[in-house]
Amino acid sequence: MNPFDKFDRQNNILKGDLSTLTSSHIPENFPHRDRQIGLMVESLSSIMRDSRPSNLLLYGKTGTGKSSVTQYVISKLGEKAPNSILTCYLNCQTFDSPYSILINVARSISDVDSIPLSGWPLDRVYSELNTRIEKSKRYIVIILDEIDKLVEKNGGDSLYVILKAADESKNSKTSIIGITNDTSFTEKLDSRVKSRLNQESIIFPPYNASELKDILEPRVKDIIKENSIEEAAINLCAAIGAQEHGDARKAIDLMRIAIELAIRENSDCVTTSHVYKARDRLETDVLKETIRTLPTHTKIVILSCITASEINKTNMITGEIYANYKDICHDMKIPPVSSRRVSDLLSDLEEAGLITTTMKSLGRYGRTRFIQLNEKEKEMKKYLGEDEEMANFNFNRKSIQTRFGTNDPTEATLDKIISAKEEERPN
DNA sequence: ACTCCACAGGAAAATTGGGGTA
DNA sequence: TACCCCAATTTTCCTGTGGAGT
Numbered sequence: 170m171n172p173f174d175k176f177d178r179q180n181n182i183l184k185g186d187l188s189t190l191t192s193s194h195i196p197e198n199f200p201h202r203d204r205q206i207g208l209m210v211e212s213l214s215s216i217m218r219d220s221r222p223s224n225l226l227l228y229g230k231t232g233t234g235k236s237s238v239t240q241y242v243i244s245k246l247g248e249k250a251p252n253s254i255l256t257c258y259l260n261c262q263t264f265d266s267p268y269s270i271l272i273n274v275a276r277s278i279s280d281v282d283s284i285p286l287s288g289w290p291l292d293r294v295y296s297e298l299n300t301r302i303e304k305s306k307r308y309i310v311i312i313l314d315e316i317d318k319l320v321e322k323n324g325g326d327s328l329y330v331i332l333k334a335a336d337e338s339k340n341s342k343t344s345i346i347g348i349t350n351d352t353s354f355t356e357k358l359d360s361r362v363k364s365r366l367n368q369e370s371i372i373f374p375p376y377n378a379s380e381l382k383d384i385l386e387p388r389v390k391d392i393i394k395e396n397s398i399e400e401a402a403i404n405l406c407a408a409i410g411a412q413e414h415g416d417a418r419k420a421i422d423l424m425r426i427a428i429e430l431a432i433r434e435n436s437d438c439v440t441t442s443h444v445y446k447a448r449d450r451l452e453t454d455v456l457k458e459t460i461r462t463l464p465t466h467t468k469i470v471i472l473s474c475i476t477a478s479e480i481n482k483t484n485m486i487t488g489e490i491y492a493n494y495k496d497i498c499h500d501m502k503i504p505p506v507s508s509r510r511v512s513d514l515l516s517d518l519e520e521a522g523l524i525t526t527t528m529k530s531l532g533r534y535g536r537t538r539f540i541q542l543n544e545k546e547k548e549m550k551k552y553l554g555e556d557e558e559m560a561n562f563n564f565n566r567k568s569i570q571t572r573f574g575t576n577d578p579t580e581a582t583l584d585k586i587i588s589a590k591e592e593e594r595p596n
Numbered sequence: 597a598c599t600c601c602a603c604a605g606g607a608a609a610a611t612t613g614g615g616g617t618a
Numbered sequence: 619t620a621c622c623c624c625a626a627t628t629t630t631c632c633t634g635t636g637g638a639g640t
Contacts, residue, residue, distance in 0.1 A: 268625060289615075290624060487603065507629055512604065528604080532638025535602030 183432065185392030190425040192232075192418040195241050200383040201376065202234055208371050209242045213310070213344065224332075224345040224366050226316075228352055229373025232416030235348045238373075239312055255307045261318040267291060267330040270313075271298050274331070278305050291330075298334055302343060309343040311335065316347035317354045332365045375415025381407035384417055385424055393428070398439040402427060405444045423447050456545055459521055460552045466506050468559060469497055470514045471523055475550050478542055485540040487512060501562055515540065523549065 188194060199206065205227075212225055227235045240258075247254050257277040264270050268291055275298040302309060311331070313319070319328045335343040347366060355363055376384070385403050406427070410420025426447035431439040463471070473494040477485050491508045498505035506514075515538065518524045523543055530536040542549070553559050 266625065508603090509605085509630080510628060513628095516605095528636090530636035530638085531601080532636075533599090533601060533640095534638075535600085536636055537601095537603045 183392060183428070184394045187392060187425060187428060189392060190388060190421055190428070192237075192421055195237055195244070196388065199234060199238055199241065200387075201380045202238055202373075205234075205238055205371050205373060206242060208369075209238070210246070212369050213242065213246060223368045224335075224347070225368070226347045226349070226355070226366060226370040227373060228349060228354075228370060230350050230375055230414045230416070232410070232413075232418035232420075233373040233375055234417060235350075235373050236314060239346060239348065243310060243312075253307055254310060255305060256310045256312060258312045258314065260314045262315050265318055268294065270319075270331055271295060271334065274298060274311055274334075275301050278302060278309065295330070295334060302334070309335075310346060311343065312346045312348065314348045315350075317349045317351040328366070329362050332362060336365065376411065376417055377415060378404075378407045378411035381410045381415070381417060381420045385420055388421075389424060393439070397437060398428075399441060401441050402439050402444050405441050409444075409448060419451075422451055426450055453548060456548055457552050459523065460549060461556065463521070465503070465558055466510075467514045467517060468553060468556065469501070469503070470494055470511055471518055471549065472553055472559065472562065473497055474518075474524060474540060474542055475546060475553070478546065486537045487515065487540070488537065490515070490540060497562065501559075 189196070209225065212223055215223065227239065229235045243254070243256050247256075255278060257274050259270060259273055261270075264273055271291070271294045275294065278298075278301045313331075316328070332345065335345055345366070355366075382403060385407055389398060389403060403424070406420045406423045409423060410416050413419050423444060424447075427443040428439055430446055430450075431443045434443075436443075460468070460471070470490065473490050474485060476497070477489055477493050487508075491511050494511060495505045515524070515526065519526050525541045525543065526538040527541075528536070529539050550564070554564055
């Protein structure tokens, strides 16, 4: 059979465009978000009257519609009042320094590309931003996604600078929308920032399964031929999304992948088994992407964890991981970073969900973090093996002897200490 | 009660690399 | 070209700490 036959064979399922089932797609209506939309519109339209700009803070876990609703509302307002609203969307994970934020806001106000990515003193960027704001005479809405990252990284300085810039603009009205999934976010703020930022907040609660179904169903019906999807498949997507703290993004991604799989299998109907397969694939995709985008030294650290765990099985501690890491760097002829730095990289890995660490004190033998790889160890190793940066690492190497430096309690002692500890606290 | 391990993690110093000015 | 300024990243230096050993 000619492999290209597959190409022109009609699929039995799709009648519309599958790309409407991506999380970046902004739909025309948002089930169960009327209240939030109403509040946002109310608040934003008050900037357009001459009243003082009020800043908004949106709370909610991932996939509860914060970003999508924001983009939707902004675009609708833009249609109502063309050429008077200017938006600037920034993800604070990527742009986390005062400098990069100011630059990006300034650039989106007017794209005269005169501000270099580095080199200017901050106050020059600041005054340049102010003149651009005043010149533009438009309403400016700055959306700061994952705004909590700004506080973690440098104590909220960036936030203060940007709020001040917004406050001081005279001719134009500038408003800031902060998006966060950290409900305790405001507690970490310093009071001068808090009063400016926390003027109005809107909460996006997680979706439950039936709400997720209301989201999925109309979108699916638009692009799928009649009777080409089991009701149960939709329900399952909704249920899995609801389990994951009411995550609509996950439910939507699952649905899309399930449909793709069904098409690839050339079946007539999307079934629950497609959804289950989609769930597995989604998981591996996320893991693969997480590992691929890790910085070089972070990759080596996770590699160090993996090779160490192959020998040690359990109970890896920071010192061992670092010693092993240095060995690997030596093998790969890469200069290693300091142990202090590796300590931070381990925290990064924990945040990325690749490892779990527990602080434990071994009394005489110090206090350190115990490191456990997550259950996808084999896959992680495989993806690292495919990574070109890791190409000259010998994946068969085995060498790790360090344990507690020179002052080595025997393995048995350590195990005793640990098991004694675990008996104390069974959970 | 006191010691001391093996780090955690804060703070300051040093390095790196982009950019400006003369 | 030489030299200065700047932000970001890392290193260096440091203080703090839970609990087994003594």
